[in-house]
Amino acid sequence: MWVRLFNSSTLLLFISIAFVTHGFAQATTVRFVDGQGETLADVEPILHDDKIFLPVDILISVFDSQLKPEFHRPRKKLTLRTKGKVIRLQIGNPSVSIDSGKQTFTLSEPPRVLQGQPMLPVVFFTEILPKIDDVEVQYNSNLQRIRILPKTAWERQTTDETREWKIIIDPGHGGDDEIGSQSQNGLLEKDIVLKVAKQIQLQGNQDGYSILLTRNEDVSTPRIRRVQFSNQNQGQLFISLHCNTSYSPNHKGIRIYLNNPNGLLRCRQRPIPLLGKESLNILTQDDFINQSKNFAKVLQKEMNFLIEDPIEISELPLISLSDVYMTAVQIELGYLSNLDDVTRLSNSEHITQMVDAIVRAIQIYSVAVRTPSEPDETPPEDSTDSP
Ligand SMILES: [Zn+2]
Incomplete structure:
Protein backbone atom coordinates (compact mmCIF):
# COMPACT_ATOMS: atom_id res chain seq x y z
CA MET A 1 0.00 0.00 0.00
CA TRP A 2 2.75 2.43 1.00
CA VAL A 3 4.66 1.60 -2.11
CA ARG A 4 1.66 2.30 -4.27
CA LEU A 5 0.94 5.60 -2.57
CA PHE A 6 4.55 6.66 -2.83
CA ASN A 7 4.68 5.75 -6.48
CA SER A 8 1.55 7.59 -7.50
CA SER A 9 2.44 10.78 -5.62
CA THR A 10 5.96 10.72 -7.03
CA LEU A 11 4.49 10.34 -10.47
CA LEU A 12 2.11 13.25 -9.87
CA LEU A 13 4.94 15.44 -8.64
CA PHE A 14 6.99 14.53 -11.66
CA ILE A 15 4.13 15.35 -14.00
CA SER A 16 3.54 18.72 -12.29
CA ILE A 17 7.21 19.68 -12.53
CA ALA A 18 7.38 18.57 -16.14
CA PHE A 19 4.27 20.59 -16.94
CA VAL A 20 5.47 23.77 -15.25
CA THR A 21 8.91 23.51 -16.83
CA HIS A 22 7.36 22.90 -20.20
CA GLY A 23 5.00 25.86 -19.82
CA PHE A 24 7.88 28.13 -18.81
CA TRP A 154 -9.31 31.63 -46.17
CA GLU A 155 -12.26 33.99 -45.79
CA ARG A 156 -15.47 32.04 -45.61
CA GLN A 157 -16.16 32.63 -49.27
CA THR A 158 -18.64 29.82 -49.64
CA THR A 159 -20.02 30.12 -53.13
CA ASP A 160 -23.21 28.60 -54.51
CA GLU A 161 -21.09 25.93 -56.10
CA THR A 162 -19.30 24.99 -52.93
CA ARG A 163 -22.64 24.86 -51.13
CA GLU A 164 -23.46 21.88 -53.30
CA TRP A 165 -20.35 20.15 -52.09
CA LYS A 166 -20.75 17.04 -50.04
CA ILE A 167 -17.90 16.28 -47.73
CA ILE A 168 -17.65 12.87 -46.15
CA ILE A 169 -15.95 12.66 -42.79
CA ASP A 170 -15.01 9.13 -41.84
CA PRO A 171 -14.26 8.65 -38.14
CA GLY A 172 -12.29 5.40 -37.97
CA HIS A 173 -13.22 2.34 -35.88
CA GLY A 174 -16.23 2.36 -33.51
CA GLY A 175 -18.17 -0.07 -31.36
CA ASP A 176 -16.93 -2.38 -28.62
CA ASP A 177 -14.68 -4.48 -30.81
CA GLU A 178 -13.00 -1.74 -32.77
CA ILE A 179 -11.64 0.79 -30.36
CA GLY A 180 -8.57 1.51 -32.51
CA SER A 181 -5.50 2.59 -30.61
CA GLN A 182 -5.58 3.49 -26.96
CA SER A 183 -3.45 5.65 -24.67
CA GLN A 184 -2.13 4.45 -21.32
CA ASN A 185 -4.63 6.67 -19.52
CA GLY A 186 -7.54 5.21 -21.47
CA LEU A 187 -8.04 7.72 -24.27
CA LEU A 188 -9.60 5.83 -27.19
CA GLU A 189 -8.99 6.51 -30.87
CA LYS A 190 -12.63 5.77 -31.76
CA ASP A 191 -13.82 8.48 -29.34
CA ILE A 192 -11.34 11.18 -30.37
CA VAL A 193 -12.03 10.78 -34.09
CA LEU A 194 -15.81 10.82 -33.56
CA LYS A 195 -15.55 13.98 -31.46
CA VAL A 196 -13.46 15.71 -34.12
CA ALA A 197 -15.77 14.48 -36.91
CA LYS A 198 -18.87 15.85 -35.16
CA GLN A 199 -17.23 19.24 -34.61
CA ILE A 200 -16.20 19.39 -38.28
CA GLN A 201 -19.79 18.59 -39.23
CA LEU A 202 -21.19 21.31 -36.97
CA GLN A 203 -18.79 23.98 -38.17
CA GLY A 204 -18.85 22.93 -41.83
CA ASN A 205 -22.65 22.89 -41.90
CA GLN A 206 -22.68 26.40 -40.43
CA ASP A 207 -20.50 27.47 -43.34
CA GLY A 208 -22.97 26.04 -45.84
CA TYR A 209 -21.26 22.76 -46.65
CA SER A 210 -23.06 19.47 -46.54
CA ILE A 211 -20.97 17.39 -44.16
CA LEU A 212 -21.87 13.72 -43.86
CA LEU A 213 -20.40 11.27 -41.35
CA THR A 214 -19.85 7.58 -42.11
CA ARG A 215 -20.79 6.91 -38.50
CA ASN A 216 -22.55 9.27 -36.08
CA GLU A 217 -22.19 7.19 -32.97
CA ASP A 218 -20.06 4.59 -31.28
CA VAL A 219 -20.98 1.71 -33.58
CA SER A 220 -18.99 -0.76 -35.60
CA THR A 221 -19.11 0.21 -39.28
CA PRO A 222 -17.49 -2.10 -41.84
CA ARG A 223 -15.23 -0.50 -44.42
CA ILE A 224 -17.50 -1.63 -47.25
CA ARG A 225 -20.42 0.32 -45.72
CA ARG A 226 -18.31 3.44 -45.30
CA VAL A 227 -17.21 3.31 -48.94
CA GLN A 228 -20.71 2.58 -50.25
CA PHE A 229 -22.14 5.44 -48.21
CA SER A 230 -19.51 7.84 -49.54
CA ASN A 231 -19.79 6.83 -53.20
CA GLN A 232 -23.59 6.68 -53.16
CA ASN A 233 -23.73 10.19 -51.71
CA GLN A 234 -21.35 11.32 -54.45
CA GLY A 235 -19.13 13.26 -52.10
CA GLN A 236 -16.47 15.60 -53.44
CA LEU A 237 -14.12 15.10 -50.55
CA PHE A 238 -13.46 12.20 -48.20
CA ILE A 239 -11.53 12.71 -44.98
CA SER A 240 -10.79 9.68 -42.87
CA LEU A 241 -9.79 10.41 -39.27
CA HIS A 242 -7.55 8.14 -37.23
CA CYS A 243 -4.92 8.23 -34.49
CA ASN A 244 -1.52 6.59 -34.68
CA THR A 245 0.31 4.36 -32.28
CA SER A 246 3.93 3.29 -32.20
CA TYR A 247 6.28 1.03 -30.25
CA SER A 248 8.50 4.08 -29.87
CA PRO A 249 7.08 6.53 -27.33
CA ASN A 250 9.01 9.27 -29.17
CA HIS A 251 6.98 9.11 -32.36
CA LYS A 252 4.52 11.96 -32.33
CA GLY A 253 2.65 14.50 -34.40
CA ILE A 254 0.00 14.74 -37.07
CA ARG A 255 0.45 12.82 -40.32
CA ILE A 256 -1.47 12.94 -43.57
CA TYR A 257 -1.78 9.90 -45.80
CA LEU A 258 -3.08 9.48 -49.28
CA ASN A 259 -3.68 6.41 -51.35
CA ASN A 260 -1.12 5.76 -54.03
CA PRO A 261 -0.95 2.19 -55.38
CA ASN A 262 2.65 2.91 -56.39
CA GLY A 263 3.50 4.23 -52.94
CA LEU A 264 5.93 2.82 -50.43
CA LEU A 265 4.32 -0.50 -49.55
CA ARG A 266 4.52 -3.16 -52.20
CA CYS A 267 2.34 -5.82 -50.61
CA ARG A 268 -0.93 -4.23 -51.59
CA GLN A 269 -4.23 -5.94 -51.26
CA ARG A 270 -6.17 -5.41 -54.42
CA PRO A 271 -9.39 -3.48 -53.76
CA ILE A 272 -12.45 -5.67 -53.78
CA PRO A 273 -15.26 -4.51 -56.08
CA LEU A 274 -17.89 -3.21 -53.74
CA LEU A 275 -21.29 -2.92 -55.32
CA GLY A 276 -21.02 -5.79 -57.73
CA LYS A 277 -20.98 -3.37 -60.64
CA GLU A 278 -18.26 -3.91 -63.18
CA SER A 279 -17.70 -0.18 -63.48
CA LEU A 280 -16.45 -0.06 -59.92
CA ASN A 281 -13.40 -2.00 -60.93
CA ILE A 282 -12.13 1.07 -62.67
CA LEU A 283 -13.70 3.75 -60.52
CA THR A 284 -11.02 3.85 -57.86
CA GLN A 285 -9.20 6.43 -55.85
CA ASP A 286 -6.31 6.19 -58.35
CA ASP A 287 -8.17 8.65 -60.62
CA PHE A 288 -7.97 11.28 -57.90
CA ILE A 289 -4.35 11.06 -56.88
CA ASN A 290 -3.53 14.60 -58.00
CA GLN A 291 -6.60 16.14 -56.38
CA SER A 292 -5.90 14.23 -53.19
CA LYS A 293 -2.29 15.46 -53.22
CA ASN A 294 -3.45 19.05 -53.66
CA PHE A 295 -5.90 18.78 -50.81
CA ALA A 296 -3.28 17.11 -48.61
CA LYS A 297 -0.95 20.07 -49.19
CA VAL A 298 -3.64 22.57 -48.21
CA LEU A 299 -4.36 20.54 -45.07
CA GLN A 300 -0.66 20.31 -44.29
CA LYS A 301 -0.28 24.09 -44.50
CA GLU A 302 -3.27 24.76 -42.27
CA MET A 303 -2.43 22.10 -39.68
CA ASN A 304 1.31 22.80 -39.48
CA PHE A 305 0.49 25.78 -37.28
CA LEU A 306 -0.83 23.45 -34.60
CA ILE A 307 2.16 21.28 -33.82
CA GLU A 308 5.88 21.59 -33.31
CA ASP A 309 7.20 19.30 -36.04
CA PRO A 310 6.30 19.84 -39.70
CA ILE A 311 3.56 17.47 -40.87
CA GLU A 312 4.58 14.79 -43.34
CA ILE A 313 2.44 13.66 -46.25
CA SER A 314 2.87 9.95 -47.00
CA GLU A 315 1.69 8.15 -50.10
CA LEU A 316 0.84 4.52 -49.52
CA PRO A 317 -1.41 1.89 -51.02
CA LEU A 318 -4.19 2.47 -48.49
CA ILE A 319 -7.03 0.02 -48.52
CA SER A 320 -9.16 2.43 -46.45
CA LEU A 321 -9.13 5.01 -49.25
CA SER A 322 -8.60 2.90 -52.36
CA ASP A 323 -12.29 2.43 -53.26
CA VAL A 324 -13.44 5.94 -52.45
CA TYR A 325 -14.26 7.65 -55.72
CA MET A 326 -13.42 11.24 -54.83
CA THR A 327 -10.58 13.34 -53.47
CA ALA A 328 -9.55 11.52 -50.30
CA VAL A 329 -7.04 11.77 -47.48
CA GLN A 330 -6.49 10.14 -44.14
CA ILE A 331 -5.43 12.29 -41.21
CA GLU A 332 -3.69 10.67 -38.27
CA LEU A 333 -4.40 13.23 -35.56
CA GLY A 334 -1.62 12.12 -33.23
CA TYR A 335 0.09 9.19 -31.52
CA LEU A 336 -1.75 7.74 -28.54
CA SER A 337 1.57 6.12 -27.57
CA ASN A 338 3.16 9.55 -27.02
CA LEU A 339 2.60 11.56 -23.86
CA ASP A 340 2.73 14.99 -25.55
CA ASP A 341 0.22 13.91 -28.18
CA VAL A 342 -2.11 12.44 -25.55
CA THR A 343 -2.00 15.77 -23.67
CA ARG A 344 -2.64 17.62 -26.93
CA LEU A 345 -5.56 15.37 -27.92
CA SER A 346 -7.09 15.72 -24.44
CA ASN A 347 -7.12 19.51 -24.76
CA SER A 348 -10.45 20.81 -26.04
CA GLU A 349 -8.90 24.11 -27.21
CA HIS A 350 -6.48 22.15 -29.36
CA ILE A 351 -9.29 19.95 -30.73
CA THR A 352 -11.16 23.11 -31.73
CA GLN A 353 -8.04 24.46 -33.43
CA MET A 354 -7.64 21.20 -35.37
CA VAL A 355 -11.28 21.36 -36.44
CA ASP A 356 -10.80 25.01 -37.51
CA ALA A 357 -7.75 24.07 -39.56
CA ILE A 358 -9.53 21.16 -41.29
CA VAL A 359 -12.61 23.25 -42.08
CA ARG A 360 -10.42 26.06 -43.38
CA ALA A 361 -8.60 23.57 -45.61
CA ILE A 362 -11.97 22.39 -46.96
CA GLN A 363 -12.92 26.02 -47.68
CA ILE A 364 -9.65 26.87 -49.39
CA TYR A 365 -9.67 23.70 -51.46
CA SER A 366 -13.33 23.88 -52.49
CA VAL A 367 -13.05 27.53 -53.48
CA ALA A 368 -9.86 26.81 -55.44
CA VAL A 369 -11.41 23.90 -57.33
CA ARG A 370 -14.67 25.77 -58.03
CA THR A 371 -16.10 23.15 -60.36
CA PRO A 372 -18.41 20.73 -58.56
CA SER A 373 -18.52 18.29 -61.49
CA GLU A 374 -14.75 17.89 -61.53
CA PRO A 375 -13.09 15.52 -62.23
CA ASP A 376 -14.59 14.44 -65.52
CA GLU A 377 -16.48 11.21 -65.69
CA THR A 378 -14.40 9.44 -68.30
CA PRO A 379 -12.86 6.32 -66.85
CA PRO A 380 -9.15 5.77 -67.40
CA GLU A 381 -8.39 4.17 -70.77
CA ASP A 382 -6.39 1.32 -69.40
CA SER A 383 -7.03 -0.07 -65.99
CA THR A 384 -5.08 -3.28 -66.45
CA ASP A 385 -1.72 -1.89 -65.42
CA SER A 386 -2.72 -1.26 -61.83
CA PRO A 387 -0.92 -3.62 -59.47
ZN1 LIG B 1 -7.19 3.90 -36.81
Missing part, protein backbone atom coordinates in the same frame (compact mmCIF):
# COMPACT_ATOMS: atom_id res chain seq x y z
CA ALA A 25 10.06 26.96 -21.68
CA GLN A 26 7.28 27.61 -24.14
CA ALA A 27 6.86 31.20 -23.02
CA THR A 28 10.49 32.19 -23.68
CA THR A 29 9.86 32.96 -27.34
CA VAL A 30 6.79 33.88 -29.35
CA ARG A 31 7.07 33.05 -33.05
CA PHE A 32 5.20 34.99 -35.71
CA VAL A 33 4.51 33.07 -38.92
CA ASP A 34 2.83 34.01 -42.19
CA GLY A 35 0.08 32.19 -44.09
CA GLN A 36 2.63 29.78 -45.56
CA GLY A 37 3.98 28.95 -42.12
CA GLU A 38 7.26 30.83 -42.74
CA THR A 39 8.76 32.54 -39.71
CA LEU A 40 8.34 36.32 -39.72
CA ALA A 41 9.99 36.97 -36.37
CA ASP A 42 10.84 35.43 -33.02
CA VAL A 43 10.31 37.74 -30.11
CA GLU A 44 10.90 37.54 -26.39
CA PRO A 45 7.72 38.24 -24.48
CA ILE A 46 7.39 39.52 -20.93
CA LEU A 47 5.11 37.60 -18.61
CA HIS A 48 2.89 39.62 -16.31
CA ASP A 49 0.24 37.92 -14.14
CA ASP A 50 0.66 34.82 -16.36
CA LYS A 51 -0.29 36.89 -19.41
CA ILE A 52 2.03 37.35 -22.34
CA PHE A 53 3.01 40.83 -23.49
CA LEU A 54 4.93 41.71 -26.63
CA PRO A 55 6.96 44.82 -27.48
CA VAL A 56 5.18 47.37 -29.66
CA ASP A 57 8.04 47.46 -32.18
CA ILE A 58 7.40 43.86 -33.26
CA LEU A 59 4.44 45.25 -35.25
CA ILE A 60 6.96 46.85 -37.62
CA SER A 61 8.46 43.45 -38.51
CA VAL A 62 5.31 41.38 -38.66
CA PHE A 63 2.50 43.75 -39.65
CA ASP A 64 3.54 47.06 -41.22
CA SER A 65 7.11 48.17 -41.93
CA GLN A 66 5.81 51.77 -42.19
CA LEU A 67 4.20 51.69 -38.74
CA LYS A 68 5.17 54.56 -36.47
CA PRO A 69 4.71 54.04 -32.77
CA GLU A 70 4.73 57.14 -30.54
CA PHE A 71 4.82 56.73 -26.80
CA HIS A 72 4.09 59.74 -24.61
CA ARG A 73 5.60 58.50 -21.38
CA PRO A 74 4.24 61.13 -18.88
CA ARG A 75 0.67 60.77 -20.16
CA LYS A 76 1.05 57.02 -20.77
CA LYS A 77 -0.43 57.39 -24.23
CA LEU A 78 0.54 55.09 -27.07
CA THR A 79 -0.31 56.09 -30.65
CA LEU A 80 0.19 53.79 -33.64
CA ARG A 81 -0.06 55.17 -37.18
CA THR A 82 -0.52 52.26 -39.56
CA LYS A 83 -2.35 51.39 -42.80
CA GLY A 84 -3.78 54.92 -42.99
CA LYS A 85 -5.33 54.67 -39.52
CA VAL A 86 -4.49 56.11 -36.13
CA ILE A 87 -4.82 53.73 -33.20
CA ARG A 88 -4.78 55.24 -29.73
CA LEU A 89 -4.14 53.27 -26.58
CA GLN A 90 -3.51 54.19 -22.97
CA ILE A 91 -1.31 52.16 -20.64
CA GLY A 92 -3.43 50.28 -18.12
CA ASN A 93 -6.65 51.05 -20.02
CA PRO A 94 -8.32 48.31 -22.09
CA SER A 95 -10.00 50.74 -24.56
CA VAL A 96 -8.67 51.01 -28.08
CA SER A 97 -9.73 53.91 -30.28
CA ILE A 98 -9.30 53.82 -34.05
CA ASP A 99 -9.41 57.12 -36.00
CA SER A 100 -10.49 59.38 -33.13
CA GLY A 101 -13.22 57.12 -31.86
CA LYS A 102 -14.75 56.10 -35.20
CA GLN A 103 -14.26 52.57 -33.92
CA THR A 104 -13.66 51.64 -30.31
CA PHE A 105 -12.86 48.26 -28.81
CA THR A 106 -12.28 46.93 -25.35
CA LEU A 107 -9.44 44.48 -24.85
CA SER A 108 -9.64 41.77 -22.20
CA GLU A 109 -6.13 42.82 -21.16
CA PRO A 110 -4.76 46.41 -21.30
CA PRO A 111 -1.34 47.42 -22.66
CA ARG A 112 1.28 47.85 -19.95
CA VAL A 113 4.69 49.33 -19.36
CA LEU A 114 6.94 46.42 -18.43
CA GLN A 115 10.69 46.64 -17.89
CA GLY A 116 10.47 50.28 -18.95
CA GLN A 117 8.87 49.77 -22.35
CA PRO A 118 5.27 49.81 -23.62
CA MET A 119 4.06 46.27 -24.23
CA LEU A 120 0.94 44.94 -25.97
CA PRO A 121 -1.11 41.94 -24.84
CA VAL A 122 -1.59 39.05 -27.30
CA VAL A 123 -5.27 40.00 -27.66
CA PHE A 124 -4.19 43.23 -29.31
CA PHE A 125 -2.73 41.14 -32.13
CA THR A 126 -5.60 38.67 -32.41
CA GLU A 127 -8.46 41.14 -32.02
CA ILE A 128 -7.29 44.55 -33.19
CA LEU A 129 -5.06 43.77 -36.21
CA PRO A 130 -8.00 42.25 -38.18
CA LYS A 131 -9.90 45.52 -37.54
CA ILE A 132 -7.05 47.57 -39.01
CA ASP A 133 -6.26 45.48 -42.08
CA ASP A 134 -7.60 42.55 -44.12
CA VAL A 135 -5.82 39.96 -42.06
CA GLU A 136 -6.76 37.02 -39.93
CA VAL A 137 -4.69 36.36 -36.83
CA GLN A 138 -4.46 32.95 -35.20
CA TYR A 139 -2.87 32.25 -31.84
CA ASN A 140 -1.56 28.88 -30.73
CA SER A 141 -1.13 29.24 -26.98
CA ASN A 142 0.51 25.82 -26.59
CA LEU A 143 3.37 26.59 -28.95
CA GLN A 144 3.29 30.37 -28.53
CA ARG A 145 2.85 30.98 -32.24
CA ILE A 146 0.95 33.80 -33.88
CA ARG A 147 -0.01 33.41 -37.52
CA ILE A 148 -0.92 36.48 -39.56
CA LEU A 149 -2.44 35.69 -42.92
CA PRO A 150 -4.39 37.63 -45.55
CA LYS A 151 -8.12 37.29 -44.95
CA THR A 152 -8.77 36.52 -48.59
CA ALA A 153 -6.73 33.34 -48.29
